[in-house]
Amino acid sequence: MTGTWYLVLSALLFTIGGVGLLVRRNPLVMFMCVELMLNAVNLTFVTFSRMLGDIGGQTVVFFVLVVAAVEVVVGLAIIVAIMRRRPGATADDIALLKG
Secondary structure (H helix, E strand, O other): OOOHHHHHHHHHHHHHHHHHHHHOOOHHHHHHHHHHHHHHHHHHHHHHHHHHOOOHHHHHHHHHHHHHHHHHHHHHHHHHHHHHHOOOOOOOOHHHHOO
């Protein structure tokens, strides 16, 4: 099986994540869309790594997953703190982040 289908799937997932990020205002949904976009890029890296027979793409994916895990911990903590303080908060409520 060629890598074309994986690249098409990756482009589709990235597009869905990008549209969701631009359209939705709920911070949690926006956060999930960013994660979907990161996974689409990871799929692209692994596909090209497999097609070219190089381990470099898979190494990059490992580091991207480590950074994504840290992003999930910090980002989700911030989102949960904001949602507890104001349950109907949207992405437009930037004033909540002032100290």
